[in-house]
Amino acid sequence: MHRTAVFGILFIALCGSCGPEGGTRYKEWSDYGGGPDQSKYVDHTQITRENVDQLEVAFVYPTGDQVNYRFNPVIVDGVMYVLAKNNSLVAIDAATGEELWIHTNLRGIIQRGVNFWQSEDKKEKRLLICLNNTLQAIDANTGKSIMSFGNGGYVDLKQGLGRDPATFGRATSTTPGKVFEDLIILGSAPGENLFSGPGHLRAYNVITGELVWVFHTIPHPGEYGYDTWPEEAYKYVGGTNTWGEISVDKDRGIAYFPIGSPTYDYDGADRPGSNLFGNCILALDARTGERLWHFQTVHHDIWDYDLTAAPQLITVDHDGEKIDAVAVASKHGFLFVFDRVTGEPLWPIEERPVPASDMPNEQAWPTQPFPTVVPPFNRQLVTADDINPYFPPADKAKWTARVTAAKKGLFHPLSDQYEVVTNPGAVGGANFGNTAADPRNGIVYVQTQELVNFYRLKKREASPQRFGAGRNSGDTPEAFARGKALYAQHCQACHGENRAGIDGLGTTLVNLSIKVNAAAFSGIVAVGKGRMPGLPHLTATEVAAIYTYLTPEAQRGGGGRGNRDDDTVELPEGPVVASGGVPVDLPPSGGQRMTDYPGTYTGPRSEYVETNNWGLGVPNLLTPPWSLIVAYDLNEGKIKWKIPLGNDDSIPDSENLSMPNGSQGKGMVVTSTGLLFSTCLDGRVYAYNTDDGSMLWSTDLGRNNPGGLPAMYEVGGRQYLVVCSVGSLKDKSKEESDVPKGYIVYALPKKEK
Template sequence: MAIMQKAPFLGAALLSVCWGCQTTNDTRYKEWSDYGGGPDHSKYVDYKQITRENVNQLEVAFVYPSGDNVNYRFNPIVVDGVMYVLAKNNSLVAINAATGEELWIHANLRGIIQRGVNFWQSKDKKEKRLLICLNNTLQAIDANTGQSITTFGNGGYVDLKQGLDRDPATFGRATSTTPGKVFDDLIILGSAPGENLFSGPGHLRAYNVISGELEWVFHTIPHPGEYGYDTWPEEAYKYVGGTNTWGEISVDEDRGIAYFPLGSPTYDYDGADRAGSNLFGNCILALDARTGKRLWHLQTVHHDIWDYDLAAAPQLITVNHEGKKVDAVAVASKHGFLFVFDRVTGEPLWPIEERPVPASDMPNEEAWPTQPFPTVVPPFNRQLVSEDDINPYFSAEEKEKWTARVAAAKKGLFHPLSDQYEVVTNPGAVGGANYGNTAADPQNGIVYVQTQELVDFYSLKKREPAPQRGGFGGGRNPGVSPERIAQGKALYAQHCIACHGENRAGIDGLGTTLVNLSTKVNSEAFKSILAVGKGRMPGFPHLNETDVAAIYAYLTPEAQRGGGNRGGDAPELPEGPVVASGGVAVDLPASGGQRMTDYPSTYTGPRSEYVETNNWGLGVPNLLTPPWSLIVAYDLNEGKIKWKIPLGNDDSIPGSENLSMPNGSQGKGMVVTSTGLLFSTCLDGRVYAYNTDDGQMVWSADLGRNNPGGLPAMYEVDGRQYLVVCSVGSLKDKSKAESDVPKGYVVYALPKR
């Protein structure tokens, strides 16, 4: 029986915070002091030196070399003239932000999330801390000295697998793959437990940045008596996982409201065991940042069976709406919609309609009969694939093949998956807007979305029984059995072979070689790469820790024989002012305990029996007619698209200009300036600047490498304005030597006067 969703909105009278307290903050938009710039995640800066008139004079001021072969996706933080970056075999490094001189190095933080860290400082600015997530722990590092703070938590760390109301041994990852947000003396965190069957729950939490004490928890899979419990089967909180914020959190620091984009429940393609709308899966959720109390929510996908997580940062803007100033929040989705709300009450600025969608023909699957469709505000992606959309640059043979496949598939947004046929849709699970892909001009009501037209062919197959699995280990792993190798081989064939090839040698233009992988990447780094992605490859949150271990075991036979770069080897210290290594010593159970592989003994309902067989569009990243990646500017004073432009260029197509880059926005980011510029990175190995009035490109720089990683950042030191881009990809021009092309954090500025 369908369970109706309760009304998502709460009146302003129920809110427990003061709405009129607009505090003065002299550093607002003047520092890049947190992941995404600041609390509101707008990526907006109020600097005046670089303008539309002089941006074409930008030049490289200095490069801080990363010093290794790790493909970082790190967003630097810059405070009081010090830049904090990840480099040198996962070491956290503090450098002089004007010169690149190293100040300190905390080496060998293997397993640190590679997108960024969080920064906190006391009101007198004397005490400064970096909050990092490392191998299922939260740790604090003194930003002045680079040394671990051992008074934080339990001897310097917090075990993030604790406090989730389940046996920690039954699930793997509890760390987020994206930094949280600092608000007052709290660090607010999401998590990335994976989206496979029986992954851990994605509850939201806040910890005290001084003591490490847990301050509050919000159950995203409601417990008995909690709001939303009746949108699930009874006791679903005991076996359903996911429903997590693995993407970007935004905070209204004046009002003390935190906004969370939430992902799919497990298993995200087969919801037979979770009949109902499944709150708070796929919601934009507003919580009191101090207490974790729910203020309002809106579910953008009911009973998600397409992996349409919300991941991009909610954008906090002020708009003129119906003759009044309204503080609003806009959230961009994977399936191409922009939802816009009054950020205090949760009321949509324009109506959101519930429209009928197709029913499922799978046994026990109760697809939700309607889905939310924004009105007025147009989508930023195409949302239907037809035979007329096939890429005209394909060969005749390729075009015929893909045209026939599209013609045979079921089509349309929200068409349920089946084991009897394929469903083709755009955007797919990694299309649309992803993490890093939103920015704003907050006071003028303009929101920018980076997006990609990445098609998915979905289908289902019966799930194979889960084998008993060990975990990662150092050197030869006694848990690596022939069955584990076979499991890894099957997972590789499902998820990796389209880009890396049957022989693991890589396919040109799609994936790099994985031969002798253990000599390049140890097991901890491999876990991180699979979680967050690398280059064109997205992250694979569906794969739990033991699945990843099986793939690594299959790919590293040399390590299983005892050779290669083993996870237990003592790490070397990099050159430079090393002050510490490895974070604090932790006393945690070894990974790879007995995972939850079956439902609770009291469960008698339908079971999730199917898995999805797609490849997240990666085998055909440019199936459609171009452009394949775009930047879309919305004027939300009117609810209209202001302009839309291709992002990047596919240089492999001779004579083409501005076709855009397939998968070009994946994991990239933007910077918006008060002088009317929008900077953006792209997979084509360039950084661009656009006029925010009309989207016209006014500057670009070729970094000489594929895949500038992570979000760019902008800052000012002694009156000079800088743009920093993490450029650590492979060489674009194979005729050049590595030493000829900078690799690391490339910093641009205007020439010194």
């Protein structure tokens, strides 16, 4: 970055910190993750370490359906916006739960949250939503769609990516973007198969829907980083996307993006080079999309070690100076820390040699970056000594033999000749929702899980339709039969043979078509939801076949023409003001997908897929604990404390050190009074002392798998904590009606007047 640019940004920051927001910062939960910086930090003082154990349920807003939401509410000016009632956006009074309006039937909407914008005078308020490859705006005051936004009320997100929209499927993310000034900044989740769409970053005007800027994460000719790829890689490589959480330095106007892996994740034969901007933390000018700096945490990724967790913006004491820094946690267990403005590491990061690949045409990068001072938050090597001592002898012997025979190491390249075992694997470490901070005091919190991967490659099946077919390619008897077989192979272990779900593993899929349409289902399968990992290796045809099998009762469409099926959807009770979003007229979602390299391509081809399903069939392989919260003091670059997360009653006391694999919580809230709240998939909410990690309070929600990030807010002088709890019943002796299901809101008891 040029020195003059740095000085300019510093000047803006100094002026911005004196602005009108100075006294209100961290007072509202006005965005996914709390606010622009994604710190999940609130400056409310009513709930303290001394009284947190007095929290009680203030009210419950029931979701009123069987959908397993993973939603982070937004609360502004006493109004809470939630997702409920068969994918409806609902505005409720944040102090009482009274419904204000319902915009129903938004099937295909991003399930993790929405973006909120308001004018300076607070009269105009908008919710920005992504729905089935479109961006739409809803009037937050009335709940009605804003028809002047975009083209007849929507923006087609498959346009403007530099590639024929018919050749790829998804163009939306599964996580909300970020509002900055009058812009909505978006990532995407195009999938991880060969020839998935590109993950370019974009910003749109929140009033008009006009595309303001695009940053090519797979560089085009003449752009920075183009020489780190084969020529014209931007024409066939996909991914390299932000499907996780974007953070914004509002004062400086800098947006920080955690970038994912290029496609295909595990075979990079067709993309020799370091592959910028894959697996980077990337700082862009939020107003223009200009690159300010980047750092690549994995070169030429072939392990699916994409970045997803929100970069944390903190201020630290470093070498006698106050430094505004950014810390990003990775799937492979590292915390990388940089000067927020210049991108310089606060402590040295070394390039160390790693093994070469023995696969034909694979050119694994010879070195990888390792932080030298800040310790990792996960174990990063698996040996026979790490096998869970509580396994029965036969199981322990089986896993010991498998670990002993496998190749080991964090960056050992994959092979079709032997297994490679790593920890954390592709769905271990830190994932979306798993970071928070005390931004003023330089403390970062990471939720993490010790989830081992056994990797192995195999040749792809040669099929001209393996990357997708037409719109109704799943709607045949043959597809139904194939879908049943694919379901048994990939889904049945968690969702049951009868699709009714298995407690603690997977939700019911009965009446699936009522909950999600085909387009939304495709997105969930690709990138995952809750504790379910994505299955990006499944082709579009295979996903369509599974949906066919799961929805025999449905009259399915491609989902590409919007969501206007009001005549077939029963409207919920309450103040319904609109249904289905805006009328959308898009090309069919199938189309002629890209199934081969461009005709001018003469290089090696990606020919292998990874076969071992991310290690999810390995139950708690390692010695416990398996899920943790790790607190870093980044004034010193050290771990302040580390505690197990979770306390499952089904595990004997000798093992009861944390929740099992795949079950770390999905969110935290940090308070200025020294509390850290965390959800956990054991069905509890915990409050910890930020000084030492000691537990001060917990409550049992009565259900497994609380979903989404929790949120904290204040209305009328009363402070509230809200948690989305929609999982299955923990105690099967109880009735559904006996256990609250929905948005559970906690507060201290009201004082007697």
